[in-house]
Amino acid sequence: MSEQVDLNAILDRHPRRPESLLQVLREVQEAAGGIPPGVDAEIAAALNVPLARVRGVAGFYSFLSLEPSGHYRVLFSDNITDRMLGNQELMQAMCGKLWLEPGRTSEDGLASVDFTSCTGMCDQGPAILVNGWAIPRMDGGRVDQVAELVLAQRPLAEWPRELFLVEDNVRRADVLLGHGLQPGDALRAAVARGADHQVEDAANSRSWREANVAAAQGPLATLEEIKRSNLRGRGGAGFTTGFKWEACRNAQGKGRYVVCNADEGEPGTFKDRVLLNSHADLVFEGMTVCAYVIGASQGFLYLRGEYRHLLEPLRETLARRRAVGLLGKSILGQAGFDFDIEIHLGAGAYVCGEESALIESLEGKRGIPRNRPPYPVSHGYLQQPTTVNNVETFCAAALIAVQGGDWYRAIGTAKSAGTKLLSVSGDCARPGIYEYPFGTPVRQVLEDCGAERTLAVQISGPSGICISADEFDRRIAFEDLPTAGAFMVFDNSRDMFEVARNFAQFFAHESCGFCTPCRVGTSMQKEIMDKIARGQGTKYDLDQLGQLDRVLQAASHCGLGHGACNPVLDTLKRFRPAYERRLKALTFQPAFDLDSALAEARRMTGRDDAGAHIRSES
Amino acid sequence: MSDTFTLDGDEIPFESGQTVMQAALAAGHYVPHLCYHPEFRPHGSCKVCTVKVNGRFATSCTLPAQAGLNVESNIDEVNAIRRTLVQMLFAEGNHFCPTCEKSGNCVLQALGYDLGVMTAGFRHLFPDRPVDASHPDILLDFNRCILCELCVRASCEVDGKCVFALAGRGITKHLIVNSESGRLVDTEVDLADKALSVCPVGVILVKRKGFAVPIGERRYDQSPISAQALADAPREPAAPAGRPCSSCEEGS
Amino acid sequence: MSKLRVATTSLAGCFGCHTSFLDIDERLFDLLKLVEFDRTPLTDIKHCGPCDIGIVEGGICNAENVAVLREFRNNCKVLIAIGSCAVTGGLPAQRNHLDLGDCLSEVYLTEPGTSHGLIPNDPELPLPLDKVHPIHEVVKVDYFIPGCPPSGDAIWKFLTDLIAGRTPTLGHGLIKYD
CATH class of the missing domain: 3.10.20.740 (Ubiquitin-like (UB roll))
Structure with a gap:
């Protein structure tokens, strides 16, 4: 390890509790380029957890490593949109410049170059992370530039700032992106709602606010507006936000928590990055409104590790809000309205976007989805009532606190109120963020973003659905095409088999490994797709893909496994020739090349006669 | 009622x-x-x-x-899924029943018999999982691990030691032990630990005790696992002995 | 009714499954009323002709195994993997976590022996594959009879079911992996 790490300084920034484990490990990784030998044991002792758990957590997250990963760790985002923009070639070029092999740390410990899952820069890819810091818009020139900086061992802090410039690329704004609110507007509106509301339900008075008679009805009145708005969760599942808040508010517990899910890991999604970059006050405002409604005093923003560059700006926003009384004790002068927000950084694990896995991760553990029921609304963070919502959901809630539920539900469709942010990427002239009222047809989005000769659109990422041209009149709405926001466009030059194969690789890499079907099934699916790609596929392989799907759908522990076969099945259904033209035969073919399996023996014996080879059959 | x-x-x-x-x-x-x-x-x-x-x-x-x-x-539909899951476990690890001390008393094997699993079906992954023979009395053969976490749960909840834990992710997930060297001999494990008696397969073995029961008289030689259901009826939870810990296990 | 033609072979196996096959004892005479043997170690026929049933013992560890297995698959309407080695790779597959080159070096070059410091390279010797495979990873296999070896009773039950046109089922006591 090239750098010494001041562990005590890191430990001093965190409570010495097991829940701090992931944050401490992340900071050690950042400071030392890995968890140095022996430091794991010191962390275990300091936080009072078994050493094996420290290693278990370190081994779970992609961005943590118990082996040195180089003074400079370069990770190429490997979403299909990055591939379409040439990330594979750029990665090879980078490895060439740095004289190293992909995935291997150089002998001198200087650098390593590898792939990582989508880093949320699809509108400005191909993107990389250098020691966790995002650099978008990679091209040959930038590869040279980064390689030279690495070889010159320039500290990251001295690298040219323009390398790290991330664009918002907002292409269409509606009520949310054009909100025009000032910090505190939504909170003031929420508190004010109490004043002109009659006392209606004494049974609900367990929340601390109701002890304050003057503002007794603010939370209930605001909850009423959220319910009236028909706001549904923007993370994809679409649970009704008002019911979630109400259930959490009514759940018994020693304390309640508000958690903002900013672990935007679904490949092709990047709208939360833009909200956090340019509308952070609105996000925190929505969280604080939620805290006001449910009676929480602690909130967490779980920020995906790929958005490391947003950490300090977000902390500054939080500090500003504290300074003007929008966070902390007695918010807006309301006695008892105490609430603050802490930012937790993820460390490279897609599954943590699942709300119960996210809570496990917040508690400093491996991000494994919990058994449910019980649900987080009653047994969340530290087993206490917890509301987990998407970044965009909190933003919408803040709007509703100001404008009211009726105003909001008038936007969109009957079953899908409001607007939706789409992260548009892939084959189109103007990739970026588009905000539309629900009910907008796919065709409209394609026109607006300048997509031509479109073959397919992947809605809501690999976990979502792939639609073909005859379905472009379908609408973005919970009742038709529900989406967390990803909108990846593929034109007719694209090979949909390779799209599905990229997604199959993604799921195999991101499966948490808890349950048998997903742990083994996603790997088997990836192997079969790789086999077909090598030209060794047969009809039997297609049958086995179907068998895997049945088992993963039926028996997986969480949504990752349930949806892990969707991309393959969707493309098999709509683009079957893309598979069939690759099949070698209708008869069985091995998954490996038999003649290559003799290569080592040929080398050792020096033989090359006919008997030293196996001819391929078919 | x-x-x-x-x-x-x-x-x-x-x-x-x-x-x-x-x-x-x-x-x-x-x-x-x-x-x-x-x-x-x-x-x-x-x-x-x-x-x-x-x-x-x-x-x-x-x-x-x-x-x-x-x-x-x-029903057929459900049993077909179970069969595939058992096949996946056989393909994932290195399960060589003919040389395994647990054969005949192994729950995975007995399930395979009961569900009519004749082959793993999938390509065998043949992972490289070195054994840990460091302890004088206990052998860990990770080749057979099915990641059920029973030893993790027993060691934390009952023994109060947290000797076992899980590491890695996805298909690379694996069992580890709690010591700086990573070897069992350097942990707090003890022959009397509950964790040593709960492995459903042949990972945790007490040395010099192999093949004690002759073939034909082992647990699942006598009757299929489905006929031994009452032996699995709910029992009192095992009593915690040391400092109880429930936070090492996953998804709790 | 004409007799079904049956071929059997042992690849990377120990012939234990064949020995167990003989444990069907006098039922062999009943079986011979229904089948006749093509290539098997019993008949010493060297190559397999068109058959109804092929029974393969042992996994695939070298080039010759591949050739024989393909001969069986190409000639047999129904192919059965018999025994742990054919079904899972079995004991020979326990070398799979080792590098083949390291194995050959260790055996022939590093350790004392009779090879005079040479790795045998006679063209008569089949070259080993880098990994040992169960046979279903190399060809399509129709049925599997696990066991090390499966008992004579299991083999008898399986074959009589198959010959009678029933889906072969073994049930408790006959299905064994050890």
Whole structure:
């Protein structure tokens, strides 16, 4: 390890509790380029957890490593949109410049170059992370530039700032992106709602606010507006936000928590990055409104590790809000309205976007989805009532606190109120963020973003659905095409088999490994797709893909496994020739090349006669 | 009068707080399972106990029993899924039954027999998993690990030692032990530990005890695992001995 | 009714499954009323002709195994993997976590022996594959009879089911992996 790490300084920034484990490990990784030998044991002792758990957590997250990963760790985002923009070639070029092999740390410990899952820069890819810091818009020139900086061992802090410039690329704004609110507007509106509301339900008075008679009805009145708005969760599942808040508010517990899910890991999604970059006050405002409604005093923003560059700006926003009384004790002068927000950084694990896995991760553990029921609304963070919502959901809630539920539900469709942010990427002239009222047809989005000769659109990422041209009149709405926001466009030059194969690789890499079907099934699916790609596929392989799907759908522990076969099945259904033209035969073919399996023996014996080879059959 | 649900057409009574699995076993009805153990908190990772409940698939060891549920377990559709899951486990690890000390007493093997698993079906992954023979009295053969976490649960909840834990992710997930060297001999493990007696397969073995029971007299030689359901009926939770810890296990 | 033609072979196996096959004892006479043997170690026929049933013991560890297995698959309407080695790779597959080159070096070059410091390279010797495979990873296999070896009773039950046109099922006591 090239750098010494001041562990005590890191430990001093965190409570010495097991829940701090992931944050401490992340900071050690950042400071030392890995968890140095022996430091794991010191962390275990300091936080009072078994050493094996420290290693278990370190081994779970992609961005943590118990082996040195180089003074400079370069990770190429490997979403299909990055591939379409040439990330594979750029990665090879980078490895060439740095004289190293992909995935291997150089002998001198200087650098390593590898792939990582989508880093949320699809509108400005191909993107990389250098020691966790995002650099978008990679091209040959930038590869040279980064390689030279690495070889010159320039500290990251001295690298040219323009390398790290991330664009918002907002292409269409509606009520949310054009909100025009000032910090505190939504909170003031929420508190004010109490004043002109009659006392209606004494049974609900367990929340601390109701002890304050003057503002007794603010939370209930605001909850009423959220319910009236028909706001549904923007993370994809679409649970009704008002019911979630109400259930959490009514759940018994020693304390309640508000958690903002900013672990935007679904490949092709990047709208939360833009909200956090340019509308952070609105996000925190929505969280604080939620805290006001449910009676929480602690909130967490779980920020995906790929958005490391947003950490300090977000902390500054939080500090500003504290300074003007929008966070902390007695918010807006309301006695008892105490609430603050802490930012937790993820460390490279897609599954943590699942709300119960996210809570496990917040508690400093491996991000494994919990058994449910019980649900987080009653047994969340530290087993206490917890509301987990998407970044965009909190933003919408803040709007509703100001404008009211009726105003909001008038936007969109009957079953899908409001607007939706789409992260548009892939084959189109103007990739970026588009905000539309629900009910907008796919065709409209394609026109607006300048997509031509479109073959397919992947809605809501690999976990979502792939639609073909005859379905472009379908609408973005919970009742038709529900989406967390990803909108990846593929034109007719694209090979949909390779799209599905990229997604199959993604799921195999991101499966948490808890349950048998997903742990083994996603790997088997990836192997079969790789086999077909090598030209060794047969009809039997297609049958086995179907068998895997049945088992993963039926028996997986969480949504990752349930949806892990969707991309393959969707493309098999709509683009079957893309598979069939690759099949070698209708008869069985091995998954490996038999003649290559003799290569080592040929080398050792020096033989090359006919008997030293196996001819391929078919 | 207690509430009931139906399991393959039979009325199963249950008490509040019981899972479908617990109620079924208490009523003498077998539902195939692997990571479930009556003395420990249900875990729900192997998914072999998958059943169909009111037409949808669910994990019976973690699903709270409710009045009126229609649970289907012993039907072709469900057994086909269980068969594939057992096949996946055989393909994932290195399961060489002919040389395994646990053969004949192994739950994975017995499930395979009962479900009619004749082949792993999938390509065998043949992972490289070195054994840990460092301890003078205990052998760890990770080749056979199915990641059920029973040893993790027993060591934390009962022994209060947290000797075992899981590391890695996805298909690289694996069992580790709690010592700086990473070797069992340097942990707090003791021959009397509950964790040593709960492995359903042949990972945790007491040395010099192999093949003690002759072939033909081993547990699942005598009758199939499905006929031994009552032996798995709910028992009192194992008593914690040391400092209890429930936070090492996953998804709790 | 004409007799079914049956071929059997042992690849990377120990012939234990064949020995167990003989444990069907006098039922062999009943079987011979229904089948006739093509290539097997019993008949010493060297190559397999068109058959109804092929029974393969042992996994695939070298080039010759591949050739024989393909001969069976190409000539047999129904192919059965018999025994742990054919079904899972079995004991020979326990070398799979080792590098083949390291194995050959260790055996022939590093350790004392009779090879005079040479790795045998006679063209008569089949070259080993880098990994040992169960036979279903190399060809399509129709049925599997696990066991090390499966008992004579299991083999008898399986074959009589198959010959009678029933889906072969073994049931408790006959299905064994050890």
